[in-house]
Amino acid sequence: MNTDIAQRVKRILAEQLNVAPEALRDDATFDDYQADSLTRIELMLRLEEEFQLEIPRDDATRLEDVKGAIAFIEARAVAARP
């Protein structure tokens, strides 16, 4: 696991889900933090901005939890980098 990417993903998720980064559990779902549809879209936009990538809409709607988001970004971001 790329800890740098994981930390950056968690920082953004924590900010958008209004929790302290250290309180964000890896096994938590976005539902656990009462994220509504607007918040979920904003999450993806901010991840796209941070990692300079485009998350296809279908992939975005399948992302439901912290672990999944980290794995998804790791796969994309590592692949995108030289």
Add this chain to the structure above:
Amino acid sequence: MTRRVAITGVGLVTPLGLDAEATWHGLLEGRSGVGAISQFDAAGCQTRIAAEVKGFEPSRYLSAADVRATDRFQQLALAAAQMALRDAGLPARFEGELAERSGCYLGTGIGGLTTLQRAFESVAKKGPRHGSSAYFLPAIIANLGSGRVSMAHQLKGPSLTHSTACASGAHAVGEAMRVIQHHGAEVMLAGGSEACINQLCVAGFNALQALSLRNDAPERASRPFDAGRDGFVLGEGAGLLVLEELEHARRRGARVYAELTGYALTSDAHHPTAPSLDGPVRCMALALRDARRSPADIGYVNAHGTSTRFNDLNETQAIKQVFGAHAPRLAISSIKSALGHSLGASGGVELALSALALARGVLPPTLNLEQPDPQCDLDYLPGRPREQAVGALLKNSFRLRRGQRLAGDGAGVTVTAARHFTRCPSFPRRQAVCRLNQRWGKR
């Protein structure tokens, strides 16, 4: 049958305080809410002063998620709505039939302009894909002021936004009054909210030559009816009233500040730059007729009083035409002398404070009226509040009666309110008068 409408609650967030009482007392103490602009770097602007709401913490009223998703104009409205409902003794969350019979009409002249400016800067810098936000549009659209208030309190009846520039808040209250009169709702939250102290707005009003340039003396810049007035001072804030069908209010033993009795709106349809008296004169006369009151019944006029050359002159002339021989006997004042001009919020803010004035028998002063304009020769309560019980008042609100050099096509709204004599559980007149005497000495 037309039903009667009571004002049973008020909620205010203003440059003089974060609630109605702080605002009221600041007003009676003759304090000004105007100071140097702190919300953005105004160094390059011609006008560098404004009446800002100070120390407002949206997280006191909203969840963290809602704070992120809203513009300041919505946050101020939500705070004022919460306080107005609490003041009225109504629940924070409506349920059942009452929820379906309650609504919110909110005025805002401009909407989320500060968010719009930031979003534009972000997209210009980062591009459209990464520079935008899902929160951007919901935060800027004007109708999500009333929408957010309805959601927060589960008001499932009428929800509308009135955007008529400086008259927005007063239009919202007048239209909400009609809804209750005509059986459309039992309870309406109504008023205005505005928060556009940003570079775009100041630059725009400077281009219209509408703002005071008295940067070296901010507290003295808003001076309605004074010979030295040189434009209005941009303000911000929110003022919401709880309007309630009178019998509904009586049944639950609510305190009634005042009864809303009349409302009228007119347009000049005259000329883009030449002022006309026709609109404001007809507006006041129609509101009096709607209230079934004669000019002599009115004791106090809460003026639009913007501190621009044309508004204050025109308003004075219009009052003279409508009230005739009674005009010199009227007490008149402009709250904008202390709070600046909060555009679409001003009608709501000033009506809420007028309701308190009526209930408490104390009329707020016009500040900075030191050398009256010779053509503005009525009794504007200069400098000090006045302890005076009045039976009925009239509130003016105009739009586009603007600027130093510009004046012209105006639309007015006038609302009348009457003192209401019912059992008043916590009638605070004695306390208000007591404080007044402490501050100003017995006269």
